Amino acid sequence: MPVPEYGTENDEFEYKNPAMSVEEAFDVFSAAAPDGWRVELIEGEIHVTPPANGEHEEIVSELSGQVRDHRKDLGRYTGIGLFVPGASMTGKIVPDLVVAPKGSFCDRQEYHDPSPVLLVAEVTSDSTAGNDRVKKIRGYARAGIPVYLLIDREAEQAVLCTEPVGEDYEQKVPYGLSKIIPLPEPLGFELDTGEF
Template identity: 40%
Template sequence: MTPSTADHVPHAQLSVEDFEQLARTSPETVTLELINGKLEVKPVPDGDHGTIFMWLLRQCMQHRPDLDLHPEQGLMVEAYRQGRARPDGALAPRRHFAGQGEWAPAEGVLMTVEVTSYDHDTDRRDRRDRYEKPHGYAAAGIPVYLLIDRESGTLVVHSEPDKGRYRQQHSYDYGDAVPLPGPVDITLDTEELKNYVR
């Protein structure tokens, strides 16, 4: 049976080694992540999701040509690199991931980005600060986590990781100027995002 989008196996505790073996042998149509010891199946993005990612990519290239925004780069996250996540985007210095394997250390990544999908598991997986990906990104010391929430029409900027949590969290509406704090130091013009509201 093929897993549906956003399937969650709540009681399965996988080792990193078992997860990496499973991820290597899974079909290309499935994106697997290991978050908090649990197997997660990431939803397949739709056209608006991809368009929003490209909007962000253009803004990053325009303001910070010294950085690259990598789509779906596998990262070792959480304490002691025990998690495996594929954020929608990982912002890092140019050529940062050259020579890395499928799962790269999170050190040196300046920002991770998630663009929410329209599925039943988005809230638990992407939004809640104390669970899942935000916790993993903070525990890995990634300075900024940007959540583009398509359902609420907001961008939420998390910063100042400390003890597995982001100490700062600021929410902005589509259309606002959104300052991304250092070390990213970009202000996003989000007016275009109003075109992708359902």
């Protein structure tokens, strides 16, 4: 219930709601998060994730390296925030890896329009697997990101999601880890998951 504020003009009560919006709470959590912690706003819910373990980071590094080896014209970004549509006014997500043309994010903003993004990749962890497998598929599809690559460590597979339509991807093809994944255009090269 709103709390009255006393002493206003004409002795009328002015009510102020002490609760904050989810976006305001997100900003508070983001500002307070220690280095390495990730704070995301996914479908109206705030998710706080601890720093990733070494295996997780090795996979992200290998993905990034293979993109660099095949497509020197593309930027590989870790720690870049994207606005992704969802149940709240804004979805704010920090994918494990974002691939976009170089120079796509040369401003000082923390979160960016996802329109130049060609691929996002997520590597599951115990604390993020549910979001990576369900909510992020919906968000990335709604944002029109052409390729979502999910490296699901627990299931020991990589899922290549392409052709976003509405809240889903028309194509979701699972590959066992250690297999070769043909990435479609606009990427157009094969990804070797044998190094994961």
